[in-house]
Amino acid sequence: MSLLQVERLTKRYRTADGRFLEAVSEVSFEVRAGECVGLLGPNGAGKSTTIRCISGFYPPSSGRVLIGGVDVHADPKRARQILGMCSQEDTLDSDFRVLDQLARHATFFGLSGAEGLRRGRELLERFGIADKANELIESLSGGMKRRLQVARALVASPTVLVLDEPTTGLDPGMRRSLWEILVEQRGNGVAILLSTHYMEEAERLCDRVALLHKGAIRDAGSPRSLIERHMGAAEVEEEVRPGVLWRRPPHLEDVYLRLTGERLEAP
């Protein structure tokens, strides 16, 4: 069952210098229940604009987005009732302490304050920051803030979860623990859309990935099928330092480089 459908989504807008920019061009994909789909591309590829259109925050220039079968732009209240969003930027409400933040956010979905507190405590426990429940947001480290923002996206038990670069800035340990939580959510039947520029993250978590370049999807499929289609089975030779070659199996970074001539991750 498809919980998120993006159909021929196009987004054009006027930039600060007056030019029209097509940030997203005819993008289509779907995410089914219990599936994780990755939007893979470097900064500026159109991932965040696509995600803002999916959330209903930006109106599309053309195309449509259905969440649980409901057009998010025609009926945003109903569509977003089942949507959990985590933006790339820090949007935590610094006027609230950690637990109150989650409880207050839950009320935006119609949950009672008491239910919000109960869900908040559960999530803080699961994310390993229960001891920070009464801390101010400013006192949290960058990694804790990121985890709290993902926890906040889960506060109303969404069936569609959209995460814009959720692990950026996390150390490897924190990243892995967040991956475990996402795998758990996927196992519970949640449809996850994950935007990332980390190929390892995409290969580990995503059932399918869409390679986004200059606002358009260049190819999509499972990480394995994309690698086989574009790179074959032959090992790739990489110069790891001047004069030293390293032979390794191909990965998504190589596919992206072959398709677009650009790298996913900054060297």
Added chain:
Amino acid sequence: MRIAASLRAIRCVWMRYFDVFRKSAFYYLVTTFSEPFLYLLAFGFGVGSLVGAVDAGGESVSYRRFVFSGILGQTVLFQGFYEASYGGFIRMYYQKIFEAMAMTPITLSEVLWGELAWDASKATLAAAIIACIGAALGDFPPYAPLAVIPVAFISSLLFAGLGLAVAARSRTIEEISYPQYLVVFPMFLFCGVFFPLEQLPVPLQWAAWVLPLTSVNSLMRTLTLGFPLEWWSIPILAAWLVALVAYSRRAMFGRLVK
């Protein structure tokens, strides 16, 4: 059905602000009321003892009562404008909470209505408490605190609209100073807070009547000092209210949504 759902959402946003206010009530009360109190002490009691009585609106009243009533208008102007401009800019640009709330079942339109409703509520509370003090001192009639609430709410909604529009149009927080010094302070000084408009040259009186604070002060003095109603104050306020609230929302959508 849709209107009821929107009102629930706006209430939810309003409650978010109230929750923040409640948790820091002492800080807010001190910062909210110290300024009007200082004006009242300096001008009402200090300058008032030098001036004695003033003739305004066909009545002769003590300068303290005249200024006290003007401070109600000044309070809704400053409270409405500053909360929406500086506070709104911080919430929009630094905290990004407008965006965070508008990615839940609450729409951006409801977030902005909630913001304006809260800014107006906080300013109205300040004006009502000042009116209570006026009534306790015998400068205003006992019903004044209740009577000023509708005018205080509508006018602070208007000034919050101005503040939110300024927040939306300012690229940096420093840029808010331009409208603060070029629009808000001239209104504060020349729209009848400290002296009757009749003291100004006629062209300046007309200019003052164009600005919304003059109408606010006129209505406040009708309600608190029994001055005759200057009926044209009502359409002037209504026009400013519609224009500024509509413009502020349009400007904020233009700023946040591509």
